[in-house]
Amino acid sequence: MTSALDPEAVPDDGDFEFDVVPETDQGFENALAKARAGDRLDVADGIELITTGTDVDGIDHERKERVLQAADERRRDVVGEDVTFVANLNNNVTTACNTGCLFCNFKDTAHTFEAEYDGETDGFTKTPTESRQVVADALDMGIYEVTSVSGLHPAFALDDEHHEMLRESDWRETNYKPPERYAKHPGTYVEQMDAMSVGDVHLHSMTPEEGYHAKRGTDWTYEDVYGRLADAGLDSVPGTAAEILVDEVRDVICPGKIDTGEWLAAMEAAGNVGLDLTATIMYGHVETAAHRVVHLDEVRALQERVDGAITEFVPLSFVHQQTPLFEHGVVDGGASPAEDALMIAVSRLYLDNVEHVQSSWVKYGDERGLKYLNCGADDFMGTILSEEITKRAGGEYGEFRSFDDYVEMIRSIGRRPVERSTDYRQRRAIEGDGPHGPRLGPRADGTPLLSRRDVDGVAADD
Numbered sequence: 001m002t003s004a005l006d007p008e009a010v011p012d013d014g015d016f017e018f019d020v021v022p023e024t025d026q027g028f029e030n031a032l033a034k035a036r037a038g039d040r041l042d043v044a045d046g047i048e049l050i051t052t053g054t055d056v057d058g059i060d061h062e063r064k065e066r067v068l069q070a071a072d073e074r075r076r077d078v079v080g081e082d083v084t085f086v087a088n089l090n091n092n093v094t095t096a097c098n099t100g101c102l103f104c105n106f107k108d109t110a111h112t113f114e115a116e117y118d119g120e121t122d123g124f125t126k127t128p129t130e131s132r133q134v135v136a137d138a139l140d141m142g143i144y145e146v147t148s149v150s151g152l153h154p155a156f157a158l159d160d161e162h163h164e165m166l167r168e169s170d171w172r173e174t175n176y177k178p179p180e181r182y183a184k185h186p187g188t189y190v191e192q193m194d195a196m197s198v199g200d201v202h203l204h205s206m207t208p209e210e211g212y213h214a215k216r217g218t219d220w221t222y223e224d225v226y227g228r229l230a231d232a233g234l235d236s237v238p239g240t241a242a243e244i245l246v247d248e249v250r251d252v253i254c255p256g257k258i259d260t261g262e263w264l265a266a267m268e269a270a271g272n273v274g275l276d277l278t279a280t281i282m283y284g285h286v287e288t289a290a291h292r293v294v295h296l297d298e299v300r301a302l303q304e305r306v307d308g309a310i311t312e313f314v315p316l317s318f319v320h321q322q323t324p325l326f327e328h329g330v331v332d333g334g335a336s337p338a339e340d341a342l343m344i345a346v347s348r349l350y351l352d353n354v355e356h357v358q359s360s361w362v363k364y365g366d367e368r369g370l371k372y373l374n375c376g377a378d379d380f381m382g383t384i385l386s387e388e389i390t391k392r393a394g395g396e397y398g399e400f401r402s403f404d405d406y407v408e409m410i411r412s413i414g415r416r417p418v419e420r421s422t423d424y425r426q427r428r429a430i431e432g433d434g435p436h437g438p439r440l441g442p443r444a445d446g447t448p449l450l451s452r453r454d455v456d457g458v459a460a461d462d
Contacts, residue, residue: 018248022290028053028063035070035349046293050346059338071345071376078355079378083410084420084427087403087438087449088145088204088382089138091131091196093186095123097151098175099209099256110154115183125153128187128195135198141449144441145382145422146196148205149240150186155179158214158225159190166217174217189214190232197233200442202422204278206234208266209241212258222269230273236422237270239279239310245298249287253325264302271306276423279303279310279354283343284318284335285325292343296350303353311423312356312379315343317363337368341375348376356424361401370413379420380406383438383449402449403436 024044031048034041041049048054052063096110112121126134135146150156154177157163166176179185186192189206196203206214206229215225226237243253245260258266271277279299283292303310318334325331335343348357359377361369362384373380383401403419407430410417419428419440426440438444 016248016252016286018288018291020246020248020288020290020294022047022051022054022288024048024054028055032063032066032070035067035074038074038352040352041350043290043293043297046296046346046350047290049349050293050342051289052342059336059342061338064338064342067349068341068345068375071348072374074348075357075376075378081415082378082418082427082429083373083415084356084379084418084424085401085406086145086382086420086422087143087441087444088147088384088422089135089143090384091126091134091138091146091148093131093148093150093192094125094153094156095151096125096153098154099152099254110151110177113153113183114177114181116181123151125182125184125186127184128191131192132195132198135196135201139198139201139441139443142438142441142444142447143201143383143449144438144444145202145204147238148192148196148203149207149238150210152209152213153186155182155185156213157188158228159188162214162218163188169217175213176217190228193229193232193234202235203233204236204238204422205229206270207238207241208263208270209258211237211266211270212262222266223273226266226270226275227273230275234275236276236278236311237267239267239277239314240282240316242280242295243282244287244291245281245295246287246291249291252286252330260298264298267302268305271309275309277306277310278312278314280314280316281343281347282316282318284339285331293346293350296347300351300353303351308353310354312358313347313351313354314358314360315340315347316360317343319363340364340368341372344372345376366409370409373410373413373415380410403430403438404434404448406430407434407436 024047026044026048028048031045034045035049049067052060052067096113098110111117112119113123113125154175157166166174167178169176171177193203211222211225241257242263243250245263247259250257250259267277281292281295299313317340344357344359356379357377358379358381359369359372360381362381364372369380407417417430419430419438420426421440428439430436435448437446437448439446
């Protein structure tokens with residue numbers, strides 16, 4: 001395996017000799033006809049659509065618009081004119097991580113958190129007690145989803161039994177150090193799940209990468225791990241850590257992470273124990289257009305194996321500004337707006353068994369995020385209240401979105417704003433004039449969440 005952590009092993013021009021390349025025997029017109037007819041697309045069809053034809057150089061504007069129109073029509077047929085969003089909070093437990101992914105600037109080297117470390121770190125770790133307080137405060141504001149995605153802290157273990165097993169392991173092989181080595185440690189995954197399960201809040205946590213971390217050094221199955229987490233309060237699993245589900249790409253951008261097979265196995269196991277799932281793609285770095293479509297094909301096949309447990313698909317455009325990939329000169333930017341639009345559109349057309357496609361205002365900004373709601377997407381994320389991962393990578397589009405923001409923006413494109421639960425099973429159309437606030441949460445009564453001024457004021461005081 002070539003490790004992109006060694007800059008000398010990475011081509012300066014980012015020109016990798018991949019096996020999966022955008023070459024097909026299909027034609028663009030045939031692929032578009034299949035999409036319009038509602039026929040199931042294959043990888044060759046998807047490549048033709050996402051490239052606007054392998055017979056042309058670059059993206060053909062007229063063809064692109066036809067793909068976007070087909071996706072918008074499919075969106076209208078599948079989910080109608082509603083644009084949904086959720087009242088949620090991000091509560092990431094720790095930034096301590098040793099995985100070394102080149103697309104990420106969220107993590108902080110784990111040894112800087114050790115009690116004997118003589119220096120400073122910009123990172124953080126929250127105890128279970130602190131996580132519970134964060135969630136309780138947000139629940140009082142009306143949120144009903146907590147999303148928690150964290151670094152792979154070496155002292156993080158599934159539970160006390162796991163700690164005992166890891167203490168007897170080869171620490172280097174298992175990326176483990178006992179909690180007492182750290183000035184502050186996150187407790188166990190089970191303790192954090194229990195702490196964040198305040199009231200009837202929906203807990204969306206434990207990516208496949210975290211699931212692997214929670215069973216390392218054992219012979220446990222992913223079903224064992226996700227079953228215990230569900231008993232502790234976990235409700236659904238975010239399908240992040242997917243990046244690109246092709247190992248020749250993962251070997252470049254995240255050689256320390258689990259491979260495609262492990263990611264799929266973890267997701268399937270989570271679905272098997274009754275947890276809802278989401279799925280993502282993180283694109284716009286070193287991958288080819290063909291890799292993007294192969295990724296969609298993996299997600300579609302997974303959805304069949306988990307009997308429809310994937311509630312939404314979330315395309316995540318690579319934010320490059322403060323990442324090692326950019327700093328090492330492996331990439332000089334991210335996806336273009338045209339590529340973003342086509343990624344949304346082809347996701348809608350290809351994933352015929354996933355009902356919802358999300359447009360991320362955190363990744364795209366408001367103007368383009370709204371535009372992509374007319375390219376096949378129907379969901380516009382959530383209020384978030386605290387977003388750290390994209391911000392640390394150089395994202396510039398903010399950390400908070402109020403209900404009034406949502407209502408104004410969604411109505412501006414002629415669509416109907418709808419508050420939803422994480423699993424989309426509860427929905428409430430928002431009518432009338434504001435101010436607006438959440439009503440689906442266990443303590444929500446329609447009172448507006450924090451205003452942007454309040455959030456900026458808190459940030460300024462920290």
